[in-house]
Amino acid sequence: MAARNVAMREAIRRALREEMHRDENVFVMGEEVAYWQGTHRVTRGFLEEFGERRVRDTPISEMAIGGVAVGAAMAGLRPVAEFMTINFAFLALDAIANHAGKVRYFFDGMFKAPLVYRAASGWGNQATASHSHAPEPIFAHFPGLYVGCPSNSMDAYGMLKTAIRDDNPVLFTESIALYPKPGPMPDEGEELLIPIGKGDIKREGDHVTLVAYARGVDWALQAARQLSKDGIEAEVVDLRWLRPLDMQLVYASFKKTNRCVIVEESLPMYSFGSEIAALLQENMFDYMDAPIKRVAAEDVPLPYSKTIELLALPNAQKVVDAVKEIL
């Protein structure tokens, strides 16, 4: 593995491109993916390379984007359907949760829907309330779907390739704030497949477990570096997938540290943090030395003004403070 500084957006582009070369049935569809070159430039150059048949601009029709992908996948194609931002995927929630996630079940295995929904997620940059969501846990609520949320280039690359190859529908979110973030990648010609549902230890430590995904991993790692200066060594568990959840990794870490802070960009109620905390108290009660803490966004729609927007956002300092409360 060569250490190269590749932005996450480039890593995702490489994964998509390689999978399109590998399998003729893989195609991309979505708003502005072709002629505009992708709103987030993930599909830059795709129209030229693969043509209109496999790089399909859609109208602003999220319900149809969500459902056409299901039908095409049932019929044998492998669609990668892009929601320009995850906020717009709310319009397609029925197609995603009720159709993509259930066609296999309600016909008792007669069909499968091997598709990937890609959606740019997260908030910041004064995008205002309706464009500022990190609602991954909503989608992870539904059985029948898998949900992947990478925190860096290497993971995004390996996770997306697996998501495209797997026969189950996957919602794959890409944190907008992480698109430009550089990170190491496999060399050209070397492949990486990260299994669906496999988490990863991003930093080892004995004093507290920080459980996170996507952008939360960065806050956790920053907090861990800061805590280390005070002699507190945090272990950072990046779950990478919200469904399935690799709880074995969390439990193993918790048995060592006996303390946990959960870090997420999402809203606090009925959240990733709620789920992990509930599972820990159910299954690790004997190992628990302190209350489980949760660091999430504030429970509020996002305002426009930068100053108060930042008050709502989780950050490394909030993680540090939470850790210090339970040590």
Added chain:
Amino acid sequence: MAAPTKAMLLDWYRQMVLIREFEETCHRLYEEKRITGVYMHLYSGHEASGVGSMAALRPSDHVITAYRDHGIALILGMDPKAVMAEMMGKKTGSSGGKGGSMHLASREHNFWGGYAIVGGHLPLAAGIALEAKYNDKDDVTMTYVGDGATNNGYFHESLNMSAIWDLPVVWIIENNGYGMGTEVERASGQVELHRKAEAYGIKSFGCVDAQNAMKVYEVASQAVDYARQHGPAVIEHVTYRYRGHGVSDKQYDARDDMSEELKKWMQCREPIKILRDHILSAHDDVDEVLAGHESEAKALVKGAVEFAEASELPNSYQELMRNTYVPSDLVYKTESSIGAGID
């Protein structure tokens, strides 16, 4: 387009009396609480709409519909035993008891299913048609959609998408006058429903008297040919439902004007009678065949009920969980994994 042959007409009669016998039996079994699901939408009254239009298809074409799907399943040749067993939620049901009345399907017959969310199957239809176009096949996707769904976003987004991508879909709007309990006139600003499709540049084959299987077949044949060669087509089928929106619908008992209306349709525009009269006026020596089809329908449905009632109910955790996901080597699971499904 050739007129339907004698053999075709007789086969349509076989299909229509089978559907009617099946549906009326379902209704009786529901009243007797031998079928216990809360949702069941019967095709009685609609028979000619499905029979006449699907006669224009070839076996490699695709069919998809909403929740009024029993008739569609039987026309395509699904075994009445498996369909009846599904009504009763049995292991031997066509969807293993997981889907019930609204989720019949059969891969073998290119029947992509009945779907329960109004309009939810419409983008799926476009996606199935996209596969045909993507892989240069000239199969069409025949898609049945109720009048109520034409007011929903799925309809407009899916039809527009089919138009800009020239997808080989025949959109058949089965207009039975009501979206659940609301008359078309109270629900739709444009009451000529096929014109909504026309607004997106879709070729309209107009409004058809869908109680007359011969007329349905004639127009469907043109629309299917068009879709195969050019892209999406729409037909509006004017029809009527004999058993309300669903079996739990008590509206027909409560509203005199509706039962008057129902009587009028049954007396003047009964699809099986229209077909039968046509056959008798056009062909000799058919009485025996018609009677044979009628007794065969009774026997088939009786056999289906016996089979379904004798079948086992699913009753294990394994059966509950199975087929939530496709078993996959690409998925990492441990005993502590949550939300991975079981294989």
